[in-house]
Amino acid sequence: MSIWEYANPVKFMKTSSLVLPWVTGLAAVCLVVGLYWGFFLTPEAENFKQSVKVIYVHVPSAMMAINIWVMMLVTSLIWLIRRHHVSALAAKAAAPIGLVMTFIALVTGAIWGQPMWGTWWEWDPRLTSFLILFLFYLGYIALWEAIDNPDTAADLTGVLCLVGSVFAILSRYAVNFWNQGLHQGATLSLDKEENISDVYWFPLLLCIAGFVLFFVALLLLRTRTEIRARRLKALEQRERMA
Amino acid sequence: MIALLLRDLRLAVRAGGGFGLGLAFFLIVVTLVPFGVGPEGNVLARIATGVLWLGALLACLLSLDRIFALDFEDGSLDLLATAPVPLEGVVTIKALAHWITTGLPLVLAAPVFGVLLHLPGPAYFWLVVSLLLGTPALSVLGAFGAALTVGLKRGGLLLSLLVLPLYVPTLIFGAELVKRGASGMDTQMPLLMLAGITAATIAVVPFASAAAIRVNLR
Numbered sequence: 001m002s003i004w005e006y007a008n009p010v011k012f013m014k015t016s017s018l019v020l021p022w023v024t025g026l027a028a029v030c031l032v033v034g035l036y037w038g039f040f041l042t043p044e045a046e047n048f049k050q051s052v053k054v055i056y057v058h059v060p061s062a063m064m065a066i067n068i069w070v071m072m073l074v075t076s077l078i079w080l081i082r083r084h085h086v087s088a089l090a091a092k093a094a095a096p097i098g099l100v101m102t103f104i105a106l107v108t109g110a111i112w113g114q115p116m117w118g119t120w121w122e123w124d125p126r127l128t129s130f131l132i133l134f135l136f137y138l139g140y141i142a143l144w145e146a147i148d149n150p151d152t153a154a155d156l157t158g159v160l161c162l163v164g165s166v167f168a169i170l171s172r173y174a175v176n177f178w179n180q181g182l183h184q185g186a187t188l189s190l191d192k193e194e195n196i197s198d199v200y201w202f203p204l205l206l207c208i209a210g211f212v213l214f215f216v217a218l219l220l221l222r223t224r225t226e227i228r229a230r231r232l233k234a235l236e237q238r239e240r241m242a
Numbered sequence: 243m244i245a246l247l248l249r250d251l252r253l254a255v256r257a258g259g260g261f262g263l264g265l266a267f268f269l270i271v272v273t274l275v276p277f278g279v280g281p282e283g284n285v286l287a288r289i290a291t292g293v294l295w296l297g298a299l300l301a302c303l304l305s306l307d308r309i310f311a312l313d314f315e316d317g318s319l320d321l322l323a324t325a326p327v328p329l330e331g332v333v334t335i336k337a338l339a340h341w342i343t344t345g346l347p348l349v350l351a352a353p354v355f356g357v358l359l360h361l362p363g364p365a366y367f368w369l370v371v372s373l374l375l376g377t378p379a380l381s382v383l384g385a386f387g388a389a390l391t392v393g394l395k396r397g398g399l400l401l402s403l404l405v406l407p408l409y410v411p412t413l414i415f416g417a418e419l420v421k422r423g424a425s426g427m428d429t430q431m432p433l434l435m436l437a438g439i440t441a442a443t444i445a446v447v448p449f450a451s452a453a454a455i456r457v458n459l460r
Contacts, residue, residue: 139404139407143404171410174415
């Protein structure tokens with residue numbers, strides 16, 4: 001029993017069809033309970049008033065935005081090294097989800113930033129690097145869309161993902177350096193989560209779990225669609241040859 | 243490799259008029275900026291560095307799709323790929339040719355355009371240094387983008403979407419170097435970072451570009 005068995009599309013389709021309803025159900029439960037708990041059953045924070053509730057969408061989506069890119073990097077590497085089609089299709093399926101997560105993080109951040117910092121947008125290092133990440137997602141998806149041959153597209157987007165990852169990290173630190181010292185205290189830093197009391201921490205944890213499961217469910221669904229679309233294409237080609 | 247470099251340079255100078263085009267575009271950008279932000283000298287002086295860097299970046303972008311497109315169309319790229327020279331070397335040479343025809347003229351012209359934008363005195367030296375260090379990275383990264391999109395019919399717009407995010411670190415450190423240099427602050431950190439990014443880009447990215455071309459020629 002190894003993970004590489006799932007490189008076989010048939011095996012992947014079989015297992016994913018079994019897993020998919022469970023993951024979807026669990027994601028729904030986590031999200032509904034976590035968001036309800038977070039939105040209605042937690043007290044207002046002293047400095048934040050009601051606006052603290054954005055955290056239950058903002059933090060999970062921001063985490064997913066970064067982690068989905070990492071997942072795409074891993075699957076691209078697997079495709080480039082071991083040539084498993086499912087892997088390349090999973091990367092293709094994940095990209096739009098990552099794009100939307102980045103967008104959600106930016107929008108909820110703006111909604112949170114308006115009452116807290118008095119501005120919708122600030123050229124803060126974190127915000128800026130998320131905007132750059134958004135651009136990387138756009139470029140990646142656009143390259144997939146532009147190329148007809150699926151194998152060529154998988155190869156080229158894989159190479160782009162590798163180079164893009166290096167430059168995304170580089171941009172992250174360059175941006176940090178570029179606006180250092182101008183917006184202290186304006187970042188949504190990780191230490192704030194340590195300050196956060198358990199009242200907020202547990203529903204947040206549930207929301208994060210919900211977002212992860214939600215992503216896995218969407219990813220499985222989209223990858224299955226991609227595999228079916230690929231099969232359809234192959235069948236059509238065979239028909240034309242005959 | 244030198245023969246290839248000379249061939250590319252000759253093609254760039256003699257055919258198609260792409261050689262002076264980037265420079266003319268740079269001049270137009272610099273001319274249009276005061277119309278957009280107003281002719282006040284102190285405003286222009288403050289944004290001059292950014293405008294010059296952005297202008298150089300866009301002018302560089304303009305000629306990127308020429309790096310491989312013509313050779314791809316007439317088949318000489320296939321010959322180059324099967325030549326005894328490794329494809330990574332070919333890519334590097336082509337990026338170098340692109341830099342000599344667009345990057346280097348921009349570096350040399352930038353101080354002149356700086357006059358138009360009221361660039362403060364001490365900034366000239368650092369502007370030339372930063373562009374000299376930064377533009378090779380722009381050409382090499384541009385060659386990567388061109389290699390990715392060489393097989394596409396209308397890759398131009400996609401090319402800029404792919405390449406511009408990659409330019410972010412170079413632009414940040416390049417502009418920062420000029421800003422610090424002009425105001426007499428410590429320049430070592432952005433100088434080293436800019437040089438490091440360019441050196442690493444030249445060393446590593448041609449492998450990715452060559453891989454992309456191999457995929458496109460398959």
